[in-house]
Amino acid sequence: MxxxxxxxxxxxxxxxxxxxxxxxxxxxxxxxxxxxxxxxxxxxxxxxxxxxxxxxxxxxxxxxxxxxxxxxxxxxxxxxxxxxxxxxxxxxxxxxxxxxxxxxxxxxxxxxxxxxxxxxxxxxxxxxxxxxxxxxxxxxxxxxxxxxxxxxxxxxxxxxxxxxxxxxxxxxxxxxxxxxxxxxxxxxxxxxxxxxxxxxxxxxxxxxxxxxxxxxxxxxxxxxxxxxxxxxxxxNTRGVHSLLSSVLYERDIACNAVDPWLQSIFAVLSPVTDTRILANMLMRRVPHLAFLWLGGAILDIHRDILQDGHFGLIPTDAHAAAWSQTMQSFMQEPVHPAENGSILRSDECRLLYLTQEERHTRWPICQWTPFGTTALQDTDIDVRLHADCIGHGLRYAGWRWTCRDGSVVHQVSEPGPSLTRASPPIEPVMPDIAVNYEAFEHGKALSASENATRNIFGWLRVEGYAPGEQGIREWIEIDEGGEADGSDDGRSVEEGQGRSHAREVQEWMSRCDT
Known part of the structure; x- marks a missing residue:
């Protein structure tokens, strides 16, 4: 590549x-x-x-x-x-x-x-x-x-x-x-x-x-x-924002589980009123960014970061991630070889971006992992070409400064760190904090999960959905005010069908390996 x-x-x-x-x-x-x-x-x-x-x-x-x-x-x-x-x-x-x-x-x-x-x-x-x-x-x-x-x-x-x-x-x-x-x-x-x-x-x-x-x-x-x-x-203020917000990111959380994950975080953080304790908790979550969190606490902007994150507004910046070796997105993970004729949707996204497939040249806004797999026969040709490869991934190469006189100064990164960071395990701390489980908001709208799912599937399926994804396609298009024509398998969504599109999505997702 x-x-x-x-x-x-x-x-x-x-x-x-x-x-x-x-x-x-x-x-x-x-x-x-x-x-x-x-x-x-x-x-x-x-x-x-x-x-x-x-x-x-x-x-x-x-x-x-x-x-x-x-x-x-x-x-x-x-x-x-x-x-x-x-x-x-x-x-x-x-x-x-x-x-x-x-x-x-x-x-x-x-x-x-x-x-x-x-x-x-x-x-x-x-x-x-x-x-x-x-x-x-x-x-x-x-x-x-x-x-x-x-x-x-x-x-x-x-x-x-x-x-x-x-x-x-x-x-x-x-x-x-x-x-x-x-x-x-x-x-x-x-x-x-x-x-x-x-x-x-x-x-x-x-x-x-x-x-x-x-x-x-x-x-x-x-x-x-x-x-x-x-x-x-x-x-690079957007990069600074992304670094502070990365405290809320977890690589194992799928896009359809963002709300439970964020709610669990804030069920613990919200009752903490002592700024010193709160700042210490955030520092321990991503230790190599503790220096920045100290400044955030001094300027009293840490709660604004958390407030944005509560609604799923967590920006990413690949440059800041590379400079600081901070994990911000599933896109930073290496690609895994396909198995049993299928490839993880997360790896499908990575290969589409790495090969710069025509409609996937930009970094996806959603950093949360798409769930499930796609049959190789339903993927793009570029994905199939590299589906069995080992070692594909992003690695920071360096920086080119465009100067006033038209010249370009190239700074090579040594030794060329990857975008991922292998953080040493931290001994868990069990603070004496009362957790308010009502913060999990059972039964309420899961807007962050819905937005993340819609975002990443919109990026992945810009040219159409795979045959087995009719349910998610109907949910996305109807929710956006469109109308699914059911062209993939001859079905259509009719008025009075008796089942909400949310129920269809629930059944479809239950068949996926989440």
């Missing part, structure tokens, strides 16, 4: 900075997630927003990075009583000026591409409300501060110094996760509210014994282009 090439357009700018709001009314238990009474998340998010934007300005043609006239006031000159004072210790002139810019109300810095009279801002550009503000405390007798915006590497060093000063390296990681999700939160029209800065006594912070990852620093961000990879992932 020849390789596939798929285009992906990623927006790399926004129309205006994203407004942030600071509040002291948020769930105060979140500041205890990191084993300290001090919460520096809001300050660290402001710092990371600059760092990602500064790196963006370095690699985007004709981009500009500059400070504005706005600055955070020195703690000795604060006019607002409710302002939070940020202690940056013994800071250099460049560090003090940088902190004054990122803590300023409004926009203390700008990263944008000027085109005519318009500005195309970096996706992590932000603006702060006038109140409550930040004050700046530092130990430096010099008053001359440079107005030249510092590059991303220098800002990163100042951030590391701040994390080391306050013993909050873990919060530094968490804030980075939140900033990676900022473009997605903006696209979701979610108001972004951050917790106000709360400080614990410095000596109390330093008295805590260092444990585990607190010995680490943030230097890994500078290695192996990690920051650039996060920029690309962050801009």
């Amino acid at each position: 020849p390789p596939l090439e798929r285009h992906l357009q990623i927006p790399v700018s926004i129309k205006d900075p994203t407004p942030l709001r600071l509040s002291s009314d948020l769930d105060q238990s979140r500041q205890e997630w990191f084993g300290t009474k001090g919460n520096h998340i809001s300050v660290l998010i402001l710092a990371w927003s600059y760092i990602l934007s500064a790196r963006w300005a370095e690699i985007m043609p004709e981009a500009t990075l500059t400070y504005t006239h706005r600055k955070a006031s020195n703690s000795d000159n604060l006019q607002q009583e409710d302002s939070a004072v940020v202690d940056i210790g013994a800071a250099s002139n460049d560090a003090a000026r940088w902190w004054a810019a990122i803590l300023a109300t409004g926009t203390g810095w700008e990263a944008f591409i000027p085109i005519d009279k318009d500005k195309f801002w970096s996706p992590w550009s932000i603006s702060l409300p006038p109140a409550p503000g930040f004050g700046l405390s530092y130990h430096n007798t010099q008053s001359s501060l440079s107005d030249r915006a510092i590059p991303a590497a220098a800002a990163f060093r100042f951030l590391c110094d701040y994390c080391a000063l306050h013993g909050i390296v873990d919060q530094g990681y968490a804030a980075l996760s939140a900033v990676v999700l900022l473009p997605f939160a903006r696209d979701s029209s979610t108001e972004i509210v951050l917790p106000r800065l709360t400080l614990s006594p410095v000596q109390k912070c330093r008295a805590r014994p260092l444990q585990g990852n607190e010995h680490l620093d943030l230097a890994w961000v500078q290695g192996a282009h990690h920051l650039d990879k996060l920029l690309t992932l962050s801009c």
